[in-house]
Amino acid sequence: MVIDLKRKHSYNPQPIRQRVAVTFDYDVLFTTGLFELDNPMLADVVAADGEPGTKRAIAVFDSGLLPHYQDLVEQITAYTNHYDDVLTLVTEPLVVPGGEAAKNDPQLLAQIHQVINDVGLCRHSYVLAIGGGAVLDMVGYAAATAHRGVRLIRIPTTVLAQNDSGVGVKNGINAFGKKNFLGSFAPPYAVLNDFAWLETLDDRDWRSGIAEAVKVALIKDADFFEFIVSHAEKLARRDMETMQQSIYRCAQLHLEHIASSGDAFEKGSSRPLDFGHWAAHRLEHLTNYRLRHGEAVAIGIALDSTYSYLAGLLSVNQWQQILNTLRALGFDLFVPELAEQLASPLSSRCLLAGLTEFREHLGGELTLMLLEGVGRGLEVHEVDVSLYWRAIEMLR
Amino acid sequence: MVIDLKRKHSYNPQPIRQRVAVTFDYDVLFTTGLFELDNPMLADVVAADGEPGTKRAIAVFDSGLLPHYQDLVEQITAYTNHYDDVLTLVTEPLVVPGGEAAKNDPQLLAQIHQVINDVGLCRHSYVLAIGGGAVLDMVGYAAATAHRGVRLIRIPTTVLAQNDSGVGVKNGINAFGKKNFLGSFAPPYAVLNDFAWLETLDDRDWRSGIAEAVKVALIKDADFFEFIVSHAEKLARRDMETMQQSIYRCAQLHLEHIASSGDAFEKGSSRPLDFGHWAAHRLEHLTNYRLRHGEAVAIGIALDSTYSYLAGLLSVNQWQQILNTLRALGFDLFVPELAEQLASPLSSRCLLAGLTEFREHLGGELTLMLLEGVGRGLEVHEVDVSLYWRAIEMLR
Numbered sequence: 001m002v003i004d005l006k007r008k009h010s011y012n013p014q015p016i017r018q019r020v021a022v023t024f025d026y027d028v029l030f031t032t033g034l035f036e037l038d039n040p041m042l043a044d045v046v047a048a049d050g051e052p053g054t055k056r057a058i059a060v061f062d063s064g065l066l067p068h069y070q071d072l073v074e075q076i077t078a079y080t081n082h083y084d085d086v087l088t089l090v091t092e093p094l095v096v097p098g099g100e101a102a103k104n105d106p107q108l109l110a111q112i113h114q115v116i117n118d119v120g121l122c123r124h125s126y127v128l129a130i131g132g133g134a135v136l137d138m139v140g141y142a143a144a145t146a147h148r149g150v151r152l153i154r155i156p157t158t159v160l161a162q163n164d165s166g167v168g169v170k171n172g173i174n175a176f177g178k179k180n181f182l183g184s185f186a187p188p189y190a191v192l193n194d195f196a197w198l199e200t201l202d203d204r205d206w207r208s209g210i211a212e213a214v215k216v217a218l219i220k221d222a223d224f225f226e227f228i229v230s231h232a233e234k235l236a237r238r239d240m241e242t243m244q245q246s247i248y249r250c251a252q253l254h255l256e257h258i259a260s261s262g263d264a265f266e267k268g269s270s271r272p273l274d275f276g277h278w279a280a281h282r283l284e285h286l287t288n289y290r291l292r293h294g295e296a297v298a299i300g301i302a303l304d305s306t307y308s309y310l311a312g313l314l315s316v317n318q319w320q321q322i323l324n325t326l327r328a329l330g331f332d333l334f335v336p337e338l339a340e341q342l343a344s345p346l347s348s349r350c351l352l353a354g355l356t357e358f359r360e361h362l363g364g365e366l367t368l369m370l371l372e373g374v375g376r377g378l379e380v381h382e383v384d385v386s387l388y389w390r391a392i393e394m395l396r
Numbered sequence: 397m398v399i400d401l402k403r404k405h406s407y408n409p410q411p412i413r414q415r416v417a418v419t420f421d422y423d424v425l426f427t428t429g430l431f432e433l434d435n436p437m438l439a440d441v442v443a444a445d446g447e448p449g450t451k452r453a454i455a456v457f458d459s460g461l462l463p464h465y466q467d468l469v470e471q472i473t474a475y476t477n478h479y480d481d482v483l484t485l486v487t488e489p490l491v492v493p494g495g496e497a498a499k500n501d502p503q504l505l506a507q508i509h510q511v512i513n514d515v516g517l518c519r520h521s522y523v524l525a526i527g528g529g530a531v532l533d534m535v536g537y538a539a540a541t542a543h544r545g546v547r548l549i550r551i552p553t554t555v556l557a558q559n560d561s562g563v564g565v566k567n568g569i570n571a572f573g574k575k576n577f578l579g580s581f582a583p584p585y586a587v588l589n590d591f592a593w594l595e596t597l598d599d600r601d602w603r604s605g606i607a608e609a610v611k612v613a614l615i616k617d618a619d620f621f622e623f624i625v626s627h628a629e630k631l632a633r634r635d636m637e638t639m640q641q642s643i644y645r646c647a648q649l650h651l652e653h654i655a656s657s658g659d660a661f662e663k664g665s666s667r668p669l670d671f672g673h674w675a676a677h678r679l680e681h682l683t684n685y686r687l688r689h690g691e692a693v694a695i696g697i698a699l700d701s702t703y704s705y706l707a708g709l710l711s712v713n714q715w716q717q718i719l720n721t722l723r724a725l726g727f728d729l730f731v732p733e734l735a736e737q738l739a740s741p742l743s744s745r746c747l748l749a750g751l752t753e754f755r756e757h758l759g760g761e762l763t764l765m766l767l768e769g770v771g772r773g774l775e776v777h778e779v780d781v782s783l784y785w786r787a788i789e790m791l792r
Binding site: 011012013015016017018019020021022023024025026027028029030051052113114117120121122123124125144145146147148149150167169170172175176178180181182183184185186187241244245248251252255258259264265266267269359360361362363364365 | 407408409411412413414415416417418419420421422423424425426447448509510513516517518519520521540541542543544545546563565566568571572574576577578579580581582583637640641644647648651654655660661662663665755756757758759760761
């Protein structure tokens with residue numbers, strides 16, 4: 001950059017080049033039965049801050065847990081009472097709606113800010129967020145912005161939140177009909193993955209999260225994809241240990257990427273972990289969230305894999321293995337909304353408008369992830385729309 | 397941390413220790429006449445992003461500028477038209493109230509989010525924020541949270557914003573009657589300090605910002621304090637070049653601290669740059685913002701310097717030189733609100749409640765900065781309230 005000004009004053013100070021380096025450390029821990037009294041994990045995580053005295057906390061949980069865990073409030077309360085030398089709940093646990101509803105109602109964000117203010121949490125206090133990815137995103141945004149950041153402990157309760165959304169550095173809510181329009185980058189204080197929550201998931205939620213494992217395997221780790229291929233049937237019939245292994249490896253791959261990408265806060269235009277996601281986000285919107293996120297991601301993966309095949313990047317065998325594996329896991333790979341544009345070319349409900357929205361959210365040049373092999377992502381900056389139409393026809 | 401769980405399942409994966417390092421680079425540049433057509437600084441800063449095409453921007457400015465710069469909208473528009481190969485304003489510049497009002501009305505935040513959505517800014521677009529510290533804080537919070545961060549170029553127009561609040565990594569608004577209750581850590585894309593804005597400041601705003609220069613000199617740089625002492629009279633009678641030198645050095649010291657503290661995002665309990673600020677924030681509140689921030693900081697500095705003297709940390713000469721310099725700059729060092737508690741000991745309007753509020757906002761242990769010499773701050777974790785009462789009496 002050349003700065004050559006006609007100086008109007010005699011005092012012309014040099015530019016100051018500021019560089020601020022910030023390091024965030026957090027542990028992602030795995031357990032079963034987090035709130036059982038003989039499980040010290042949560043208390044240990046809080047005690048490890050090394051600060052004197054009992055720490056103050058609030059807990060916010062996902063209403064979706066209530067039918068299966070009627071005594072959750074009592075359990076959390078009993079737990080914190082048991083470890084009251086470390087941690088105290090300063091108010092009753094709050095319950096917020098689960099799923100996308102958590103991110104669509106700005107009053108929920110305001111409510112959590114209100115509670116943080118009312119009970120006088122400080123930056124060294126704790127917010128425990130217990131639920132699926134949407135609840136973690138909304139509560140995380142509230143915690144990140146109160147006092148510019150109260151410590152957030154994420155306790156993800158779904159496959160998707162344990163293996164992907166709950167382990168990363170982002171939060172957010174929806175606004176103006178756009179997913180995650182408001183949010184921030186704010187790493188959590190810790191993530192505690194309790195496998196016991198998975199027992200009571202319905203089949204759709206169990207399956208849904210596996211799409212993110214398929215995604216990260218396809219772009220980064222052929223061995224992990226091989227594992228999913230050979231264990232697809234076990235995953236589909238809810239084998240718990242296979243699921244735990246899959247969650248662990250998926251979380252690990254996501255965390256490795258965030259730590260090593262050099263762009264954890266996404267200042268550039270590249271976001272490889274969003275393979276299959278441009279179409280997924282659009283389909284969630286077009287179906288009014290009838291599709292769950294992972295179900296939409298499975299279709300997005302199928303679409304971008306088919307496109308990669310049509311573009312000559314994947315062999316027919318690789319492509320078919322991907323589609324067959326998704327089907328073996330139980331995913332439907334077509335919904336009518338995929339093809340609305342084909343039926344009515346002037347419709348505003350065009351799937352491909354998702355490309356524009358995706359670029360706008362991330363900024364800069366359009367950057368999409370395709371596959372040039374199993375375990376090998378490839379970034380492209382242009383797409384051939386006619387190939388996408390063919391890909392949609394093939395999925396139909 | 398020892399984790400010794402009674403494992404319920406055979407699969408016991410190891411904890412994942414996540415470390416995310418993020419580096420933020422931004423330039424703080426100095427000029428005179430930023431929006432003059434022959435001044436390429438702003439265009440150069442945008443062009444330096446190296447991305448192709450004309451970048452989209454919105455501009456938000458402080459209504460306090462309007463009486464002095466009636467043609468500001470036309471000037472900004474003419475500037476961006478002139479450099480339209482680099483930068484285009486996608487909507488008319490917005491005007492928002494200046495001063496604390498900008499941070500007290502959540503509708504202003506919502507309005508800026510709405511505009512960012514309406515015009516379809518992306519993360520690589522620009523928000524130009526032009527105004528005093530309060531406007532920069534509010535607009536910065538809006539920019540940081542839309543799409544999890546649109547690029548923010550701060551154009552500070554007051555002494556305080558140019559030498560302190562506008563060059564740092566924070567933003568925020570007030571909520572629940574608490575200053576900066578909501579906000580985030582989000583470094584700007586660039587800071588462009590235009591000295592020309594200072595010409596039209598009223599005397600209070602001119603003077604007010606000097607308090608931050610005194611503050612940072614006292615805790616970090618005895619030579620700079622000596623400069624302020626010997627130039628106090630020139631600063632008070634509005635010598636522009638002296639002010640420019642003072643702003644530059646003050647900004648430099650703040651930036652050096654942020655870059656080198658190892659805790660730019662304030663995860664710990666120490667905040668040395670807030671010397672004198674616990675009382676200042678409280679006095680702003682107790683006076684219903686009749687005091688400007690810098691005026692309150694001058695009183696806070698006087699109070700904590702007096703306390704440091706009474707605690708045996710400062711010599712009588714050092715203490716008197718500090719108070720005399722503040723007075724020579726034109727600051728009043730006493731307001732009745734300082735002593736309300738003395739007159740009515742059970743009043744809820746106690747100055748010292750500010751200590752609790754300060755600790756709550758930052759979190760953890762109470763950590764206050766005192767002086768153990770000119771240019772040498774000293775952190776303490778306990779205070780003797782009776783010494784503060786004596787200090788208040790002495791200032792009276």
